[in-house]
Amino acid sequence: xxxxxxxxxxxxxxxxxxxxxxxxxxxxxxxxxxxxxxxxxxxxxxxxxxxxxxxxxxxxxxxxxxxxxxxxxxxxxxxxxxxxxxxxxxxxxxxxxxxxxxxxxxxxxxxxxxxxxxxxxxxxxxxxxxxxxxxxxxxxxxxxxxxxxxxxxxxxxxxxxxxxxxxxxxxxxxxxxxxxxxxxxxxxxxxxxxxxxxxxxxxxxxxxxxxxxxxxxxxxxxxxxxxxxxxxxxxxxxxxxxxxxxxxxxxxxxxxxxxxxxxxxxxxxxxxxxxxxxxxxxxxxxxxxxxxxxxxxxxxxxxxxxxxxxxxxxxxxxxxxxxxxxxxxxxxxxxxxxxxxxxxxxxxxxxxxxxxxxxxxxxxxxxxxxxxxxxxxxxxxxxxxxxxxxxxxxxxxxxxxxxxxxxxxxxxxxxxxxxxxxxxxxxxxxxx
Numbered sequence: 001x002x003x004x005x006x007x008x009x010x011x012x013x014x015x016x017x018x019x020x021x022x023x024x025x026x027x028x029x030x031x032x033x034x035x036x037x038x039x040x041x042x043x044x045x046x047x048x049x050x051x052x053x054x055x056x057x058x059x060x061x062x063x064x065x066x067x068x069x070x071x072x073x074x075x076x077x078x079x080x081x082x083x084x085x086x087x088x089x090x091x092x093x094x095x096x097x098x099x100x101x102x103x104x105x106x107x108x109x110x111x112x113x114x115x116x117x118x119x120x121x122x123x124x125x126x127x128x129x130x131x132x133x134x135x136x137x138x139x140x141x142x143x144x145x146x147x148x149x150x151x152x153x154x155x156x157x158x159x160x161x162x163x164x165x166x167x168x169x170x171x172x173x174x175x176x177x178x179x180x181x182x183x184x185x186x187x188x189x190x191x192x193x194x195x196x197x198x199x200x201x202x203x204x205x206x207x208x209x210x211x212x213x214x215x216x217x218x219x220x221x222x223x224x225x226x227x228x229x230x231x232x233x234x235x236x237x238x239x240x241x242x243x244x245x246x247x248x249x250x251x252x253x254x255x256x257x258x259x260x261x262x263x264x265x266x267x268x269x270x271x272x273x274x275x276x277x278x279x280x281x282x283x284x285x286x287x288x289x290x291x292x293x294x295x296x297x298x299x300x301x302x303x304x305x306x307x308x309x310x311x312x313x314x315x316x317x318x319x320x321x322x323x324x325x326x327x328x329x330x331x332x333x334x335x336x337x338x339x340x341x342x343x344x345x346x347x348x349x350x351x352x353x354x355x356x357x358x359x360x361x362x363x364x365x366x367x368x369x370x371x372x373x374x375x376x377x378x379x380x381x382x383x384x385x386x387x388x389x390x391x392x393x394x395x396x397x398x399x400x401x402x403x404x405x406x407x408x409x410x411x412x413x414x415x416x417x418x419x420x421x422x423x424x425x426x427x428x429x430x431x432x
Contacts, residue, residue, distance in 0.1 A: 004035035004038050004043060004044070005035045006276055006304075007038065008045070010066075011066045012026065015066055020167070021059075022165070023168055029051055030055070032047065033045050033046070033047040034047070036080065041076065043067065043078075045079045046081070046084075047079060048081065052081060070304065070308065071305075071308045099142075099143045099150065100146075100147050101114070101121070103275075104140060107261055109257065109259060110139070110260070110264075113255035113256065113257045116128055116253055117131065117255075125226045129226055129227060130227035130228065130229055130251065130252040131228045131253050132200070132228075132229045132250075132252065133228070133256075134234055134254065134255070134257070135232070135258065138298065139258070139259065139295070139296055140296050141230040145198060145230060148194075148228055149161050149163060156193075160193045160194070161194040162192040162194070163198070164195075164196070164197055164198070166197055166199050166201070166203045167199065170203065186215075186216070189216045194226045195220055196227075199230060200230065203245075205241075210245060213245070214242070217245070227252075259293060260296060265292070266289045269299055272299070272300050272303045276303070276307050278306060284306075290340055291339055293340070339382060340383070341383060342393075344382060345359055345375050345393075347425065348371055348378065351371075352367060354367065359375050373404045374422065374425060376401050376405055377408045377409070377422070378426065380401070382426070387401050
């Protein structure tokens, strides 16, 4: 396994999905850059003089930021030209060819969307046209788009498959209007055999984009060309989307993807670890699966953190603490992710230098009682659990939990020292 290639592929994903670089930019400047290797916390890339100069001048900060988000430490990159790398045949770094159906973990939360995507890939334009896959970010919608494209391309190498993010569609339309190249723009999309549009929700509220897309949709539908869209919501939940487009999006099939259940998360972790040559213990896999619950991308991130600790920092990753640190990194980078009650209770116990059993037990010494009260408050504050569910975790009646949480909230209004203590405890949960 080429670890440098894996890192570069992750950088490309972040540049595209998090930093918003459009497909044309990535294709022009990044996709044929080769990841040569990693030395001294530096990613070595190889490309031409011209592209080297452009990337260093205009995109170096974004690449550095992407590397930092992967490794949670200052990580550099350098670009060399082919004549600086002797005795090696260069090849393009793979980008999205790895996104196939056999690498998509199927569970109860996504099996309908997977089956629909597979049916479309096997018989494009014959049924489920359009197919709209909707769900929250990071659940695998784009993976299914690429899998459809790869399957069709293998069966029909001459197929004209067009993939675009809806925001890029808008940007290209604006450029076409400015340069008076509308016809060329229309031909690009209306002559597609397969049109794949990511994040279709972003065309809502953009009148010219919706008008153009409406006619593109009609042309492709009448020609029985397959269309597949992804969105973070259903068409009826897009208030600024024109009714005529809502209707057309619902002509075919709507398939939703939900956050993966525990078994699916375990399978995802096992596959991702296997693909990068990482051996994880059952305890490590369960720790990650129990605490990173809402986003496939973050599950992958936790696994890649462990790889980075092993290969770049020469850390021993065989124990529970390494997996815990990887999760903490994920929480620190993404504070909107909710830790589990168990994870919070453990952090509170560690902060107060007591045991989890003390917090969940019946002891009423001042230190333990305060820790228990704060743990209840933090579980309520940092998760979406109800009072009855929190009560089950602590072995208490839900009214007892509510009383403790409510009384602590009242104290926080006037007690600055308590507010500081709560923040310290919260930081211990969210910070490695």
